[in-house]
């Protein structure tokens with residue numbers, strides 16, 4: 001099924017690991033024998049032999065509710081760490097970092113679009129978008145390099161997403177439509193050009209007609225910066241336009257109950 005094992009010999013594992021580390025900057029994500037169970041949970045939820053995601057790749061990961069999609073994204077973001085195995089993001093093995101360092105790494109390198117968007121209700125649209133720049137000096141610098149100031153960069157991103165009309169900008173984020181809130185969440189994930197954007201079912205609150213448009217905008221923004229996009233959803237129909245589609249159940253070696 002998946003092509004992520006192609007070209008990797010099971011013998012000479014050390015060589016393969018060494019060379020993979022040498023080429024790590026070519027990879028956005030690399031998992032090796034990664035196993036994760038929630039404490040008190042029902043055994044391994046994630047057990048992935050190998051997965052490699054290239055820089056700039058758009059990966060669609062599907063699976064029914066409860067299968068572990070959000071948990072998988074938490075592993076990629078270093079919110080949790082695997083009990084066994086390695087998860088490398090941009091060549092950095094997350095388990096080697098402290099919790100604090102992982103928070104920093106995530107803030108610097110990963111833009112996140114949450115399922116419920118998680119906009120801050122008392123902040124304006126612009127301030128919601130610039131938020132990651134308060135947590136990451138790196139993203140602040142990159143946003144400033146783009147547009148001079150972070151609020152100008154927020155405005156530019158919102159403009160790309162057709163949200164920069166003055167009447168909209170003045171509105172409280174809670175008064176925006178779901179589709180508008182979702183685009184604010186995308187602008188927030190993209191500001192400061194993180195190398196990786198992860199999206200956790202961001203279209204689940206949208207009706208079918210607006211989903212395609214949303215994906216087109218997300219793809220266009222990711223393409224402009226060669227951003228790696230890792231998008232999870234239970235809705236396999238959304239996968240058609242991605243570079244690669246994987247089912248989490250196939251990726252998990254214990255899939256099917258063995």
Ligand code: ADP
Nearest residue numbers: 038041045063064065066067068069070071072
């Ligand atoms: P999905 O995103 O595919 O719906 P999740 O990763 O959210 O799946 O959840 C998979 C399983 O892990 C569920 O059984 C859920 O109860 C459990 N789980 C998720 N988050 C936690 C947590 N913070 N603590 C303990 N169990 C959790």
Ligand code: MG
Nearest residue numbers: 069070071200
């Ligand atoms: Mg989920």
